[in-house]
Amino acid sequence: MQELQRQTYPDAAAARAELEAYWLPFSGNRQFKDNPRIIESAEGCYYTDAHGRRILDVMSGLWCCGFGHNRPEIAEAVNRQLRELDYAPAFQFAHPLAFEVANRVKALTPAGLDYVFFTNSGSESVETALKMAKAYWRLAGQPQKTRLVGRVKGYHGVNFGGTSVGGIEPNRAPYGELAAAEHLPATLLPENAFSRGQPEHGAELADALEDLVTEHGAETIAAVIVEPFSGSAGCIVPPLGYLDRLRAICDAHDILLIFDEVITGFGRTGHAFGAHAFGVTPDIMTLAKALTNGSVPMGAVVAKESIYETFMNADTPEYMVEFPHGYTYSGHPVACAAALAALDIFENERMAERAKNLAPHFENALHGLRGTKHITDIRNFGLAGALQIDAIPGEPARRPFEIGTACWNRGLYVRWGGDTVQLGPAMIVEPEQIDEAVSILADVIPTVA
Ligand code: PXG
DSSP states (O other), rough: OOOHHHOTTTTTHHHHTTTTOOOTTTTTTTHHHOOOOOOOEEEEEEETTTSSEEEEEESSHHHHTOOBOOOOHHHHHHHHHHOOOOOOOSSSSOHHHHHHHHEEEEEEEHHEEEHHHHSHHHHHHHHHHHHHHHHHHHHHHHOOEEEEEEETTTTOOSHHHHHHHOOOHHHHHHHHHHOOEEEEEOOOOGGGOOOOOSSSSSGGGGGGGHHHHHHHHHEEEEEEEEEESSSTTBOOOOOTTTHHHHHHHOOOHHHEEEEEEEEEEEEEEESSSSSHHHHHOOSSSOOGGHHHHHTSSEEEEEHOOOHHHOOOOHSSSSSOSOOOOOOOOOOOOOHHHHHHHHHHHHHTTHHHHHHHHHHEEEHHHHHTTTTTTTEEEEEEETEEEEEEEBTTTBBHHHHHHHHHHHHHHTTEEEEEETTTTEOOOOOOOEEEEEEHHHHHHHHHGGGGG
């Protein structure tokens, strides 16, 4: 493949054929295969592509490599682990590193979130959290509490439950009927355009949960899942007071609050978790991505003690499984080794603090794009930001795609999705690299049709 890409395509048809078998996820396969963007190596905030070009990555891969690419500490830990113990059965057995990671995660999450269940991705974390919530209410003697509530524009991965509570319409539409779910309104309001950090208006949008309670009865609602800030929909930051209000309504009606912290976890917000950044503690938290700095797939669900205890105190014999759920690779030894090395980096290099210190520069740089043709909103929080791009009627994703690919051609990797362009640089980014990214965006964006 490397050879193939480095060649000057003496036989273009053969080169194209080589690309055919791989069905790329969440990608325009036809466009990609006609014009492949192939990444061969990485270091710090840079990728090197198949043409040997250095590409500035201001997206931390896909929000996951927040501590910089190719950390040797992680590579060594993974290598060591593969020689020591490649795999141990995850069901009815365990290995030492899984306990270590669980304790480290427990220590980082807000007080009370103390029980850690391992998965292999954000999507699996979400499915786990949703099933955990439903099973919890059955064990707690309220089996009618089954309804799940998500939010419009929410993204909770691609598995069945996550797609159902998710609120990005193009991700739902192809599948017709999904699992039953209600949706709160999105918190994107025109009067909040160009807010820096948390917008002022819209705390009352949380009251839509009260409306669902009135309509269906709290006794039918198991859980609400939201991202502390929406990542995939383009950094939609909760209005001041919104998450507190959601928490209060959940408390008043015995509804579990799930924070999907797959993107917001491990420093992205300038704090360890979104829960800390926004001062609101959920009952269950879903994690993935930066848990291993993106190096090995791994996710986790962190539940509060009363949930765990409800499972443990259920009327089942001790030799029986309390929660019939888990994955062959839950707490995989290699993933655990990567996580421990990544958690060392996160703590020793004070990544959350670095993100917090860089955030004002990032905010100023990004908002410097205000007034650029096509940009209708700019949103940011911590080291996450998004540009809202004026939609071509019927083709909202077209301009972001053109901007993203033009940036790539200029040596900058940003993410395009829906009608937004997103940035989530690594916490080791230099201010000058942020400036460079913004300057390329400023050049490129007005040139698209
Ligand atoms: N929850 C949230 C909040 C996410 O952001 C997932 C769950 C699913 O994780 P997995 O590991 O199953 O992909 C995610 C994933 C983007 C982008 O461009 C975001 C994600 C993935 C790829 C791209 O915003 N988030």
